[in-house]
Amino acid sequence: MVSSFTQGASHEAENPIELSLRQAFESIEPKLRPPFSLNIPNPDEYLELNQAILYGILCEPHFAKTHIKHLHAIVSDGYAFFVNLLVKIVHQLYPKLVVSVKNQLIWVTKEMVHVLGVGFDGLLASLLRQIIEGDFSDGNLWLCFELANFFLDKWNYILEEEPLVLSSALYVYLRLLADHCRSPNNEKLGTLKQLEIDLCVKIVREEFHLCLKIGRDVVWLLQNLFHVPEFRAIWKDLVMNPSQFKTPEFTDISQLYCIRTSSRYFLLRITPEMESYLRFLLTHVKLGQQKRHQMWFTRKFLSEPSRETVIVDLVRFMCCAHHPPNEIIQSDIVPRWAIIGWLLKSCRKSYVEANVKLALFYDWLFFNESVDNIMNIEPAMLLMVHSIPKYVDMTHTLVEFLLLLVDNFDVERKDIIIKGVLSALRALVHKGVVPSIDVLTSCATLSPVLKEGLGRLLNVK
Secondary structure (H helix, E strand, O other), X not given: OOOOOEOOOOOOOOOHHHHHHHHHHHHHHHHHOOOOOOOOOOHHHHHHHHHHHHHHHHHOHHHHHHHHHHHHHHOOOOXXXXXXXXXXXXXXXXXXXXXXXXXXXXXXXXXXXXXXXXXXXXXXXXXXXXXXXXXXXXXXXXHHHHHHHHHHHOHHHHHHHOOHHHHHHHHHHHHHHHHHOOOOOOHHHHHHHHHHHHHHHHHHHHOOHHHHHHOOHHHHHHHOOOOOHHHHHHHHHHHHOHHHHOOOOOOOOXXXXXXXXXXXXXXXOOOHHHHHHHHHHHHHOEOOOOHHHHHHHHHHHHOOHHHHHHHHHHHHHHHHOOOOOHHHHOOOEXXXXXXXXXXXXXXXXXXXXXXXXXXXXXXXXHOOOOOOOHHHHHHHHHHHHHOOOOOHHHHHHHHHHHHHHHHHOOHHHHHHHHHHHHHHHHHHXXXXXXXXXXXXXXXXXXXXXXXXXXXXXXXXX
């Protein structure tokens, strides 16, 4: 008798993927026991066998080794269909899977990497997305540990076949460490935290070219960990001794500033469920009718104080990975800037609020119209403009933060930061996002000190 697959309310309909796997298993269960047929299955039989074998692996742990041998014997597509089934399960069902199935899922993922199954990189990325920031539950920390341990254990396999997966792991674990290192008294984090540090340091020190693949956001992630001795040493080498990384093309940290981070990295830090709901909100809900959706989102994803740090990733996702088409922009659908404004107001911790503002302005600091997208910087400007006059305190705090960033983000390379911000402002006017910067510099309700600061910035030659 197979074990249960998912946990959920009795009235919930069975997920189509779970249903198709179970039906395949029940249909050909006798064929899944040795001795196996020597006949070559036709295409339909092959797909059904894959589904049945996967269900058996996940729900019959005691027969898992028998099932995987069966799969190795019949595979004819480099495991592509089988791995794709695994990706769908992770993407759609992971939070509902029972513990035993999650254990088997990690086990069979290791098997797929060992045989270099086609698409195993996408499977690992899907699992990384299921790690929830600010969640210190046993199940979430278990997944953190299993994947970090796995990346170190299968280092050579992954580095040789799909090295970009290690850049994804680096991005995720640097982000997680910012949370985990803020909880020094959490006994559950001790071993895990050191494992995460070891993995990240190994990637940065031994395969620095993967940091270049991430781009400018890796600088921010490393800055957040400056208080950790291992990363303080890395930071000093980044700034003062870049040759330590044995990457000839890397000679100065400003080179990382110039590399725009791909949107795929921002997707890694929000779960598929969060992504689906945000995209629904930003494509179907009308401005003025979003409040109940926001309340639901808060209850679902932000109700615990420790979960607040994910707001930084939600803002980064909306700025850099969700770019609405013109028909949405010109409609009455709730715009990105409005949702970001709500999330910013939701911050209860000052360091989270500061990081959310940085997430909003980060691409301004290095903006280059030839490589950067105007849509990445549009939300910050529209939030400042549309907050006048009713919510001018929002405009005030954002302008003040931008001016502080220009002065303090990188004092040694301030010229690069000024150039980036001025390029961003020019592009916003040129592309018609705002008719003129006068909307800020001539705003009667904005602090004279801030208007003067903007004026000085705009007059830099």
